[in-house]
Amino acid sequence: MQRTHQVESRAFREVCAEHGVTPTHQRQVLYEVMQTMPGHPNPEEIYERVKRRIPVISLATVYKNIHLFVERGVLKEVSMHHGSLRVELNNHQHHHMVCSQCKAITDIEEKDLGVLPALQRLPGGFQVERYAIDVIGVCAACQNAKAS
Amino acid sequence: MQRTHQVESRAFREVCAEHGVTPTHQRQVLYEVMQTMPGHPNPEEIYERVKRRIPVISLATVYKNIHLFVERGVLKEVSMHHGSLRVELNNHQHHHMVCSQCKAITDIEEKDLGVLPALQRLPGGFQVERYAIDVIGVCAACQNAKAS
DNA sequence: TTGACGAACGATAATCATTATCGTCTACTA
DNA sequence: TAGTAGACGATAATGATTATCGTTCGTCAA
Numbered sequence: 001m002q003r004t005h006q007v008e009s010r011a012f013r014e015v016c017a018e019h020g021v022t023p024t025h026q027r028q029v030l031y032e033v034m035q036t037m038p039g040h041p042n043p044e045e046i047y048e049r050v051k052r053r054i055p056v057i058s059l060a061t062v063y064k065n066i067h068l069f070v071e072r073g074v075l076k077e078v079s080m081h082h083g084s085l086r087v088e089l090n091n092h093q094h095h096h097m098v099c100s101q102c103k104a105i106t107d108i109e110e111k112d113l114g115v116l117p118a119l120q121r122l123p124g125g126f127q128v129e130r131y132a133i134d135v136i137g138v139c140a141a142c143q144n145a146k147a148s
Numbered sequence: 149m150q151r152t153h154q155v156e157s158r159a160f161r162e163v164c165a166e167h168g169v170t171p172t173h174q175r176q177v178l179y180e181v182m183q184t185m186p187g188h189p190n191p192e193e194i195y196e197r198v199k200r201r202i203p204v205i206s207l208a209t210v211y212k213n214i215h216l217f218v219e220r221g222v223l224k225e226v227s228m229h230h231g232s233l234r235v236e237l238n239n240h241q242h243h244h245m246v247c248s249q250c251k252a253i254t255d256i257e258e259k260d261l262g263v264l265p266a267l268q269r270l271p272g273g274f275q276v277e278r279y280a281i282d283v284i285g286v287c288a289a290c291q292n293a294k295a296s
Numbered sequence: 297t298t299g300a301c302g303a304a305c306g307a308t309a310a311t312c313a314t315t316a317t318c319g320t321c322t323a324c325t326a
Numbered sequence: 327t328a329g330t331a332g333a334c335g336a337t338a339a340t341g342a343t344t345a346t347c348g349t350t351c352g353t354c355a356a
Contacts, residue, residue, distance in 0.1 A: 024322095024333065040234040040244075040253045044313080058335040063314065065333095066235060078234040078244065078253065079227050080280070083314095084342065086188040086226040087214060096188075096226065097274050105188045105226065112271060123260060125288040126245050132228070132282045140273040172304065172351090192342085206306040211343065213304095231343095232313065 019072040029053050030065050031074070040078045080136055081105060095132060099139035108135060167220040177201050178213050179222070188226045228284055229253060243280060247287035256283060 012031055016023040033049045034041075041049075047062045069075040080098040086105070095113060097106045113133065122128060160179055164171040181197045182189075189197075195210045217223040228246040234253070243261060245254045261281065270276060 022332075026334075034235075034237055040229075040236050042232040042234050042313090044232070046235075056335075058337090060315080060336080061334055066233070070235060073238055075235040076238045078236060079229045081188075081227045084190045084192075085214070086190050087182075087194075087218060087223040088188050088226060089182055090221055090224045097270060097272075099274075100277060106272065106274070108270065122245060122256065122283065122285075124245075124254065125291070126247075126254070126283070126285050127287075127291060128283055128285040129248060130284050132284060134280045134282070135270065135274070135276055136278050136280060137270075137274055137276040139275075143273070143275060170303075170352095174305075190342090204306075206308090208307080208344080209305055 015074060019069075019074050021068060021072055021074065026050075026054060026057060026061055027065050027069075029057075030062065031069075034075070080134055093130075095135070097135045097137065097139070099142055100136055101138055101142040104139055104141075106139070163222060167217075167222050169216060169220055169222065174198075174202060174205060174209055175213050175217075177205075178210065179217075182223070228282055241278075243283070245283045245285065245287070247290055248284050249286055249290040252287055252289075254287070 009028060009032070012028045013023055015021075015031065016027070021027065029050055030046065033046060033053070037046070037049065043059070043063055043066055046066065047057075047059050050057055050062060066075065070077055080100065081096075081103060083103075094107045094109055097108050098104070113135070157176060157180070160176045161171055163169075163179065164175070169175065177198055178194065181194060181201070185194070185197065191207070191211055191214055194214070195205075195207050198205055198210060214223065218225055228248065229244075229251060231251075242255045242257055245256050246252070261283070
């Protein structure tokens with residue numbers, strides 16, 4: 001295993017300092033690779049890219065550091081509730097509040113959200129069916145847990 | 149295996165007719181159980197409940213019928229992009245368009261959405277961090293594919 | 297009725313994504 | 327220059343989901 005901690009990029013070191021992350025070579029490559037992937041890559045895709053620069057890196061390391069980055073705010077998850085399929089009856093229009101800590105999902109009525117986006121022509125000929133709003137934050141229970 | 153297709157509930161038969169689903173006993177129980185689960189259950193939770201009424205039902209059947217119901221619009225998925233973790237750099241504020249057929253995710257700028265919900269006091273002391281809007285619909289590529 | 301057919305089901309193996317474990321390595325410090 | 331905590335790599339284990347396949351059911355026609 002060669003772990004050359006030659007952390008060169010000033011930008012990367014600043015990001016680490018800002019978010020309280022120890023800079024390592026693997027993390028730097030992960031971060032730089034992410035900057036070249038503008039979409040919404042999954043861990044496997046990121047792993048494939050990172051391997052080009054660090055062929056011996058482990059997939060587990062990629063996972064561990066993605067989680068660390070998300071936890072510290074360097075990355076954000078595109079979806080707060082993936083993990084397992086969740087469904088609901090297709091009845092009334094509503095949206096969701098998602099706790100970023102315990103991942104609990106609570107319904108919220110459209111009227112409680114205030115003004116809503118006006119659905120209109122969207123870029124690229126995208127044909128709109130509906131929209132789903134996730135309000136992301138911390139639920140009361142987790143606020144109390146943290147306070148104690 | 150006892151498959152007694154005694155479909156009695158008028159409401160269920162109507163739902164099936166509306167959505168083009170063949171009514172079966174298993175599907176009826178699944179549907180009725182869902183009506184008693186107001187939250188956002190996952191397949192395992194639904195399976196546990198359904199088993200109380202049909203002890204010999206297979207988990208695979210539950211999955212198959214959940215997918216069928218989602219496909220035909222009886223149920224809807226809480227998240228359009230679960231399945232695998234997807235991340236992005238936490239840079240600029242934007243939202244997502246998700247194709248309900250191919251699941252492709254495209255960024256959309258906040259200004260292209262029109263009016264936005266005013267973040268305000270939410271029910272239950274929920275502390276808001278941010279909100280994420282998914283515009284769900286059919287992308288241009290899938291529209292063309294269907295047209296041909 | 298009986299026979300044939302296609303859809304639905306149940307059991308379970310297989311797959312895929314993710315996490316846990318554990319031994320080793322590295323940077324830092326005493 | 328030994329000790330230590332955090333980071334890493336290899337890989338086993340887990341959990342969710344899907345695929346396969348043989349059986350059963352409901353329907354339709356003979």
